[in-house]
Each structure stands twice: as C-alpha cells, then as structure tokens.
Amino acid sequence: MFARLAQSGARQAEILEVVLRHGWDYMRRLLSFGKAGEPQLPPPMVLRNILVDLGPVYVKLGQLLSTRPDLLPREYIEALSTLQADVPPVPWNAVEILLRQQLRQPLEQVFSSLDTESVAAGSIAQVHRACLVSGEWVALKIQRPGLEAVVERDTRLIRGIAELVAQTEFGRLADVVALADEFCRAIQAELDFTQEARHTEQLRQQLQKGRWFDPAQLVVPRIHWPLTTPKVLTLEWIEGRPLLEADRSDADPENIARLLTRAFFQQICIDGYFHADPHP
Structure with a gap:
C-alpha cells in the first residue's frame, strides 16, 4: 500500500x-x-x-x-x-475566467459593480461582493478554478x-x-453548488413557517437562480458580523438562545431537514 x-x-x-x-x-x-x-x-x-x-x-x-x-x-x-x-484567495484574473464561462454572458451586462478583492476564501470557494444592474447587492460564491x-x-x-x-x-x-x-x-x-442552492432554498422556505418562533427574526438569503451554476452560487447579500465578534451590548442573550433553540428544534424534530454546519 x-x-x-x-x-x-x-x-x-x-x-x-x-x-x-x-x-x-x-x-x-x-x-x-x-x-x-x-x-x-x-x-x-x-x-x-x-x-x-x-x-x-x-x-x-x-x-x-x-x-x-x-x-x-x-x-x-x-x-x-x-x-x-x-485560505489565500485565487487571483482575480483566474476567477474572472471561470465566472464568465459559468454565467455565459458579459459580466458588464449583469453587474453594475463587482469587487475583485474577495471578502472570504475557503477550501472550496471564495466570495466576492457585487451589485446587480437592478441595484441589488449579492454575494458571489465562486469555486476555486481547477x-x-x-x-x-x-x-x-x-x-x-x-x-x-x-x-x-x-x-x-x-x-x-x-x-x-x-x-x-x-x-x-x-463541488455542485446547485445542490447547495436547493438545500438553502428549502431551508429558507421551511423556516418561514415557524411554529414556535417569529420567522421574521431569522433570515436565510435568497438564491438568484439565473446566476447560479454548478460552480457559481449567487445569494442575497446580508450585512452582519460573526456572533462571537458582534456588539451584543443591546442584545437579549436569553431571547436569542430561545429563538435559535426553537428554530433547530423545528428543523431536527419536526421538519427532519436541518442546517448541519451551525458554527457561529
């Protein structure tokens, strides 16, 4: 061996x-x-x-x-x-080639602005912030080329x-x-981002029907399906900070814990369909 x-x-x-x-x-x-x-x-x-x-x-x-x-x-x-x-991001010129290949349309006709510096990079993909021609900000999760x-x-x-x-x-x-x-x-x-997109959309729809919590207090980003492919995932951009880094001086920890506990209880015990990577 x-x-x-x-x-x-x-x-x-x-x-x-x-x-x-x-x-x-x-x-x-x-x-x-x-x-x-x-x-x-x-x-x-x-x-x-x-x-x-x-x-x-x-x-x-x-x-x-x-x-x-x-x-x-x-x-x-x-x-x-x-x-x-x-992890270190892939240079933009390589990412841009993949993005153009996946979307199959001129980026200038899709985005009014597109940040070439990634906001995050992981082992599978990196994320870039962009604004659609409609004026809506989105997060582009782009698979690492090759x-x-x-x-x-x-x-x-x-x-x-x-x-x-x-x-x-x-x-x-x-x-x-x-x-x-x-x-x-x-x-x-x-490696197939359309599968992640389907999971995200299903979770979003199910959490909108909260039984023991106010669904308006939880936000799951919407998927932009026309701009989602096996190697590009386009989601609604949501401003925020990691839980452990956020200013929680005005927060009510008990209510937050209750909200999250009830949301996960519904996912696991009722829906049988849950978010399996719940890090902060």
Whole structure:
C-alpha cells in the first residue's frame, strides 16, 4: 500500500516532502530503513501543519476531524480546531475566467459593480461582493478554478493514506477507511453548488413557517437562480458580523438562545431537514 503512495508523480512526491519536512518520525524511519515498527500518527501540531501545507482538501479533512472528539484524543481536537477557514484567495484574473464561462454572458451586462478583492476564501470557494444592474447587492460564491482535478487527485491519495493509518492503534479503534470514504463522497458533493442552492432554498422556505418562533427574526438569503451554476452560487447579500465578534451590548442573550433553540428544534424534530454546519 505504501508503495502506491510513493509511486512516481509530482503530487505524491510533494506529499512525502511535506510529511518529512514537518518531522513525522514514523514516516522518516519507514523511508530510511524500510521498517518503522508500530505505525504511529504524527503529534497533534505536526499533523495540523502537514494538513495546512498540503492544501485546501486536506484542510477540509482536518476541519472535519476537529469535530470528531469520539475519534481523536483531546489534544488532536484542539490542534485541528485551530485550522482557519480562510485560505489565500485565487487571483482575480483566474476567477474572472471561470465566472464568465459559468454565467455565459458579459459580466458588464449583469453587474453594475463587482469587487475583485474577495471578502472570504475557503477550501472550496471564495466570495466576492457585487451589485446587480437592478441595484441589488449579492454575494458571489465562486469555486476555486481547477478544484475538481485537485479533489479527484487528493481524495484518491487520502483513501490510500487511510489504509496506512488503519494500521495504527487509532485506526484499529475507528474505521478510518470508512471515514475517508465518507469525506471523499461529501467533498465531491460539495463541488455542485446547485445542490447547495436547493438545500438553502428549502431551508429558507421551511423556516418561514415557524411554529414556535417569529420567522421574521431569522433570515436565510435568497438564491438568484439565473446566476447560479454548478460552480457559481449567487445569494442575497446580508450585512452582519460573526456572533462571537458582534456588539451584543443591546442584545437579549436569553431571547436569542430561545429563538435559535426553537428554530433547530423545528428543523431536527419536526421538519427532519436541518442546517448541519451551525458554527457561529
């Protein structure tokens, strides 16, 4: 199995270089002597730094693992929880080419203004603020150009790495091969933004029929379907701040907690359709 990871190829060589540079002693012994004894995970911060250097797909994997205290010890959860959602954005000239290809119409006829600096960048996409010719502000979530090929290449390698980790003590306690398969399927599904758009619209419609809360107090952005494609998601722009950064001096924490609790109760217990990424 390890020979499959070490086969000739630029990406495999890059992964091995990153792993060795960060000092995964088990892998260094394996490469140097052919034998390394009991397979071992790298230390928590070494694992975190390896994932960061390997790029967006591996950062996404680390973020997923950080939500699984049932699988990893506390020190690994703490290290992986420091992985930032923001990654360096793709230069605008590359993003613009993809945007024009996806929308299939001159951007000048669609937008009266379009910020070339992203307001956020993640492992899958980056977001740009724009104003439609109608005067409405929107958020453009644009997939990172060339991501499909990167995901295809890296998920294939992740499955191979999972087979190696399956030999560790951790791997014997948790079905890491099944976890890797689940992650690979999930990230492939995320590449189709029309699926995310459908989910968002369904959630918006269901929350407008609040049973135990005032629906006017919750806002889910509207989808602009004519400007949404598998690689571009266009949503209503909503001004706001992350909950943990907002000025809450005039807020009523008890009412906010009650509102959110009741909204999630409806989603999970009544509708059976819920927002599965409820970070602040």
